[in-house]
Amino acid sequence: MADNTGTRRAQLRTWVDGTTMLFLALSLVGGTAVWMLRGTGEFVASLSTAIGMIVAIAPIVVGAVLIGAYVQALVPRSAMERWLGRSSGMRGLLIATVAGALTPGGPFAAFPIVLGLYRAGAAFPVCVTYLTAWSLIGVNRALVWELPLLGYDFTLVRILISLPLPILAGLLTRLISPWLAVERP
Amino acid sequence: MTIAYVTIAGLLLTLVLLRQRHPVPGHLDVALQGWRQLQPLITRIPLALIAGSFLAALIPEAVVAAVLGDASGLQGILLATAVGAIMPGGPMITFPLALVLLSAGVGLAQMVTLITAWSVLALHRVLVFEIPTLGWRPTVLRLLACLMLPPLAGLLTMALALRA
Numbered sequence: 007m008a009d010n011t012g013t014r015r016a017q018l019r020t021w022v023d024g025t026t027m028l029f030l031a032l033s034l035v036g037g038t039a040v041w042m043l044r045g046t047g048e049f050v051a052s053l054s055t056a057i058g059m060i061v062a063i064a065p066i067v068v069g070a071v072l073i074g075a076y077v078q079a080l081v082p083r084s085a086m087e088r089w090l091g092r093s094s095g096m097r098g099l100l101i102a103t104v105a106g107a108l109t110p111g112g113p114f115a116a117f118p119i120v121l122g123l124y125r126a127g128a129a130f131p132v133c134v135t136y137l138t139a140w141s142l143i144g145v146n147r148a149l150v151w152e153l154p155l156l157g158y159d160f161t162l163v164r165i166l167i168s169l170p171l172p173i174l175a176g177l178l179t180r181l182i183s184p185w186l187a188v189e190r191p
Numbered sequence: 192m193t194i195a196y197v198t199i200a201g202l203l204l205t206l207v208l209l210r211q212r213h214p215v216p217g218h219l220d221v222a223l224q225g226w227r228q229l230q231p232l233i234t235r236i237p238l239a240l241i242a243g244s245f246l247a248a249l250i251p252e253a254v255v256a257a258v259l260g261d262a263s264g265l266q267g268i269l270l271a272t273a274v275g276a277i278m279p280g281g282p283m284i285t286f287p288l289a290l291v292l293l294s295a296g297v298g299l300a301q302m303v304t305l306i307t308a309w310s311v312l313a314l315h316r317v318l319v320f321e322i323p324t325l326g327w328r329p330t331v332l333r334l335l336a337c338l339m340l341p342p343l344a345g346l347l348t349m350a351l352a353l354r355a
Binding site: 022023025026029030032033036037039040043044048051052053055056057059060063065066067068069070071072073074075076077078079080112113114117118120121124130133134137138141142147149150151152153154155156157158160163164167168171174175176178179181182183186 | 194195196198199200202203206207209210213216220221222224225228229231232234235236237238239240241242243244245246247248249280281282283284285286287289290293299302303306307310311313316319320321324325328329331332333335336337339340343344347348351
């Protein structure tokens, strides 16, 4: 019985965490401010815009989360580390770009991978390229957040422009590293 | 929006067919994994959008358009780099906020710059994850190498917009 309440409490924490509370507070304060400063009409208009958007993006979010789960299942972390550990030079930077773009999840997922790679002897420019690709052209983040909220045109333009940037970051790292020696942790 | 639906459906279908060639893990396991990742979003995304919509009604559009609009040029791009670098939080905070800023008149190049700076410079992430895991020297080296990427992305967007 006690075990059951524990699970239920953990369940509740996934649904109502700090971020959720922050947005709840922002919605309440924002909504009150709009209602008082701009009137009931504006309040109703803002709320219905938001509800329309929620309905429109719901299928995209569900699809994107499933895509993320399939990518994780098809490209396990061990395979990714194997590709990157052996690579160097321009080919290494290209592989790091693809691997970074495919890595789903937040910094808690990406940084342990980088640390593991670095300790295993991967070149530091390859690590920088990987991190840049993960943060800039991560497919999962673009599908879940950017595509539904900022739209197709914006996402496409930004990603196209960002495609060469991870490799550029790797090359710049190689250029700067003689002046800033990095010891392996 | 239709293109977004088609893209998502196409990608999902491709991945489902790809998985068909390796029978492990089963589709049900993948769907369960997806469900686990979806749960925290069910409350976050609607609340973020409602908060964003109210903020959009309150924000002084003239001010935003003047300092970060299309006409703000290189100065706007540099300001967007700074704003993006210090913007805290994950995508669940940044993208709804970006939507608010776009509707308040932030220019395309300035927006691309802001997202790029938030992605690669991300000072909050540097403090919380990067320095503790990689150490400060590698972190400084990475930041130096990435410092010019956000303005570069903004300028490239500007060049692209001029040609289109």
